Amino acid sequence: MHTVEKKYTFGVLTLSDKGSRGEREDTSGAYIKEKLLQSGYDFRSYSVIPDNKQRIVESLIELIDKQQIALVITTGGTGVSPTDITPEAMTEVIEKEVPGMAEAMRAASLLKTSRAMLSRGKVGIRGESLIINLPGSLRAARENLEVVLPVIPHALEKIMGGTSDCGID
Amino acid sequence: MHTVEKKYTFGVLTLSDKGSRGEREDTSGAYIKEKLLQSGYDFRSYSVIPDNKQRIVESLIELIDKQQIALVITTGGTGVSPTDITPEAMTEVIEKEVPGMAEAMRAASLLKTSRAMLSRGKVGIRGESLIINLPGSLRAARENLEVVLPVIPHALEKIMGGTSDCGID
Amino acid sequence: MHTVEKKYTFGVLTLSDKGSRGEREDTSGAYIKEKLLQSGYDFRSYSVIPDNKQRIVESLIELIDKQQIALVITTGGTGVSPTDITPEAMTEVIEKEVPGMAEAMRAASLLKTSRAMLSRGKVGIRGESLIINLPGSLRAARENLEVVLPVIPHALEKIMGGTSDCGID
Secondary structure: OOOOOOOOEEEEEEEOHHHHOOOOOOHHHHHHHHHHHHOOOEEEEEEEEOOOHHHHHHHHHHHHHHOOOOEEEEEOOOOOOOOOOHHHHHHHHOOEEOHHHHHHHHHHHHOOOHHHHHOOOOEEEEOOEEEEEEOOOHHHHHHHHHHHHHHHHHHHHHHOOOOOOOOOO | OOOOOOOOEEEEEEEOHHHHOOOOOOHHHHHHHHHHHHOOOEEEEEEEEOOOHHHHHHHHHHHHHHOOOOEEEEEOOOOOOOOOOHHHHHHHHOOEEOHHHHHHHHHHHHOOOHHHHHOOOOEEEEOOEEEEEEOOOHHHHHHHHHHHHHHHHHHHHHHOOOOOOOOOO | OOOOOOOOEEEEEEEOHHHHOOOOOOHHHHHHHHHHHHOOOEEEEEEEEOOOHHHHHHHHHHHHHHOOOOEEEEEOOOOOOOOOOHHHHHHHHOOEEOHHHHHHHHHHHHOOOHHHHHOOOOEEEEOOEEEEEEOOOHHHHHHHHHHHHHHHHHHHHHHOOOOOOOOOO
């Protein structure tokens, strides 16, 4: 249904101290990869790194500036724990914020659990790429991805300079 | 229904590369002007300028600091295209952000189309003026204006130092 | 119902020019204090200070860095009046923003009154403490507190480094 016609490249970046030490299976990252493949995106990169702000910044820049990946989905590090630093790394990486995507994900999750209001994930644009922060839990990541998946192809088309009528901008 | 008692001045600033070259009719800007006139506001300025960050910053400052217009409504440049730069210009102009107005516009539009989550418009205060970014499409601009119109008179009264009970602050 | 098992400390900071001069009874601050006591929190501090940005910054830092209070609830100064400066003070104090809590409070209030979109309160983390801005009016403060109260214990547990499963991060 949301299969993309043009093959956009994507990468998954999992932020997890435990995951990076091999102490926790990355079910969320695996799910996101599978879901995007099914949706017609072109897989390019997957990695698990610790919740270190500088590492996150460098990884995102590498995926976008060097590898020129169109869509980078992160999972983890969006909560309120001392280690959760993904949104702060995003602030240093993105050139434009897309607050409505983050708001829409939280609003949808809020219908399931009030704890969704603690999710601090951001969505933003760097160059011609879109970065979306999903929560680390599989259930929350799945719910959130469901919310934004329908608009990603259009977003990427516009981000890359497409001029089709958007109806919103 | 939402007719303002006190006559607040307003200006419309359309951000559009095509519009500024005369290649596209500015139906949204015309609509906004008409709607605010009908609502009892006092028209002062209308212009169409290209999606150039510095130009937008200068125009907003001119309208507010020089012309002392109370309400500036922009249309266009709120999407995710490379040229869409209105929110980034706003960041340099506004002294206080009013995130709830932007959230409310997006939430209302989201009921109509999931693409509303790509709208990045901001609302903010500079001096004693309110600046509201609306999307560029006529349909979206109309829908969004409908959402904020009822609260603008009260917002302007408070921004200008009015001390009536607000019920929210 | 939302009684906290572990006793978290809390402080109430009321921002009000009139209140600080003794010209206005602080019904909101009194309500917040009473409500948190009933919910099982450990009262530590209550003060009323004027809407002065530097004073607010200093007070918040004092409550958190010196007094090590876990939860600081402010009331007032979140509107669009020239004196309303609480969100701007927050920007200088918080290390991490929790936008979802502010969004959820506004979304809930919006069901009651469209003026809720003018509420500019922020929620954020400094060190191991959570700061929540509530509006100044008793009705709005009560409504907003109701929205966030259920998630505060979990938020504080995580902020302090607790590792229980959150379901969202």
